[in-house]
Amino acid sequence: MEQINAIELKHVTKKFGEVIANDDINLNLRKGEILSILGENGSGKTTLMNILSGIYFPDEGQIAINGKEVTICSPKDSLDLGIGMVHQHFKLINVLTAAENIILGLSGKQHLRMDKINNEIDSIIKSYGFELDPKQKVYDMSVSQKQTIEIIKILYRGAEILILDEPTAVLTPQEIAKLFIVLRNMKNAGKSIIIITHKLNEILDISDRVAVLRKGKYIGTVPTSEASVDSLTEMMVGEKITLDINRTEPVSPEKRIEMRGVTCKNREGISVLKEASFTANGGEILGVAGIAGSGQKELLESIAGLHDIESGEILYYSPEGRVEKISDMKAEAIQNLKIQLSFVPEDRLGMGLVGSMDLTDNMMLRSYKEGNSIFTNRKTPKELANQIVEDLGVITPSVDTPVRKLSGGNVQKILVGREISSSPIVLMVAYPVRGLDINSSYTIYNLLNEQKEKGVAVICVGEDLDVLLELCDKILVLSSGHITGIVDARTATKEQLGLMMTSSRKEKKAND
Known part of the structure; x- marks a missing residue:
């Protein structure tokens, strides 16, 4: 039948x-x-x-x-x-x-x-x-x-x-x-x-x-x-591709970002990051895992000077041995101190790029000061835009196309490429492969590894635990705004991370 x-x-x-x-x-x-x-x-x-x-x-x-x-x-x-x-x-x-x-x-x-x-x-x-x-x-x-x-x-x-x-x-x-x-x-x-x-x-x-x-x-x-x-x-x-992340061992990691007891509140006055403390080292990839809304956004934005903190402090350790307290600074002040910090936010067109601008103009947004910047003319940023299009396979009619006319995945490639191209000391990325195909995702993973090998401190918020375990050196786990632990990514398991991602909520229920 x-x-x-x-x-x-x-x-x-x-x-x-x-x-x-x-x-x-x-x-x-x-x-x-x-x-x-x-x-x-x-x-x-x-x-x-x-x-x-x-x-x-x-x-x-x-x-x-x-x-x-x-x-x-x-x-x-x-x-x-x-x-x-x-x-x-x-x-x-x-x-x-x-x-x-x-x-x-x-x-x-x-x-x-x-x-x-x-x-x-x-x-x-x-x-x-x-x-x-x-x-x-x-x-x-x-x-x-x-x-x-x-x-x-x-x-x-x-x-x-x-x-x-x-x-x-x-x-x-x-x-x-x-x-x-x-x-x-x-x-x-x-x-x-x-x-x-x-x-x-x-x-x-x-x-x-x-x-x-x-x-x-x-x-x-x-x-x-x-x-x-x-x-x-x-x-x-449509073709055979290699799905390997080339993770290398950290070589002489050095402290770059230190967060000490930081608490952040949202617009409603609710604490969304609670007494968070951790260190991010140059030459390592620190993954951040957690259920959506556990404080990942506030953690990155507070380091970038985009979110005020209620208490605690954030310190930046430069390669030259300088220590700067950046927790009281806004994003522009952090850049004026010549702290080479790059940030790929979750909100691509809201915070990362300007949709009405073309690719070249969005490259120029990395320039915060007049005079000595390499972006004082359009030739160099246009060359950079063309290089990112070629290296990351961005599908666009030209670098003169407004970013808002591109697909989400291509917008993400432009943003990640621009931030990596600025030679950062600290690179923070939130969901860097969201909207990307498998081939492009692994290109980004290996670009992050290249930054790590150059001594950059990479902080990567991700949602795929398999990838975090394969890509990162350490993984920080957030649950309801609390850091419930930092584990070695080479020995941790998905099940262990899953329990840590919900432990704070379970403790709250037990106390109710």
Whole structure:
């Protein structure tokens, strides 16, 4: 008997002007399976899923759900067909409970008693092995609990097909293991699941099959049992590439940045970094790990003079033996002291680059003083812009193109390239490969290693624990604003880091 697919896409094409995001895609999702969709940034994964979830409408092609051809014109159409998508960025109201968020916007539920609704949600929780209290307020939840609400929200609405966009990006290894147990339980119950992710080892662990897209085209689908990291990478990129980070041993590391008992508050007056103390050495890469919002942003910005501190101090040790207290200085004052500090912030176009300026003008932003700067004319910065475009494979019509017209990955390459080119003594990078394809990511990793070998103190905030363990010499772990430890990256494990990333929250719960 012929198998009926949960989803079947036939010759689906989607264009945005002259750009073909999806080019004649043929793909299917079987009933009761977990299908991973893999591809570099710009391969068309998100566009394709947005078509299924009713955000975009295809220009050409057909969609069949459970063997029946359908038309999806809106998210409501998608949900009515049993398709639910969980996006990377959660859409929850913090002051409401889990249950109140789950029923929000559902007609016919407002008249029901909350104890009945809580019982219905409890039934879903027990069916699939979730861990959640329906009565708990969202503001008091971990990231994984918030993600659980989003998944239960679409299950409560009757979804039989689930699309998860980068579901493990902000989870600890322990939370990922729990999520995978839940996903397998859902699959065994007959649900069909699509996962969009870039983590190849996780794809091999959880998927039944892997579908690969490249530059908007469908390359093929392979059983996970017949795939490997190397084979999937080759399908995704189109050629064999070496995925090795050339980490070297530190040689004569010297103290460059010392943070002593630093506390920072956010705009609401809440302490987001709490009595943080650590040392970053030249000739080493110090990784920073933590669940999103644990104080990573404030840690880097306080060193760069972009975030005021409430207490404590930050010291800079120059190669000439000079010691400067920089915790009371703004960014411009730090530069005026000729402290060679480069910073790649998380907010690329908000803090790092000016979107309306072209590549050459953005190179000139590294000049803070008039007169002796190498950037007093446009020739040298233009040469630098051309060099970064060539070395990092930036896709742009020319160096005269406004940065805002480039893709996120190309913007990231420009920013990282510019900061490294300034010959820093201290280099701080937040998520330096976010938005980059695998090949470009490993180029950046090896550039960071080159800086380390030149004696630069590199501080790298990352979200992929596998990469931090392979790239860094030491890893500092943040949990709810506290530094819970600094470990040797050569001997630490993901599981150890995961426990440290949640220890502060667990201690708080135990004391409540």
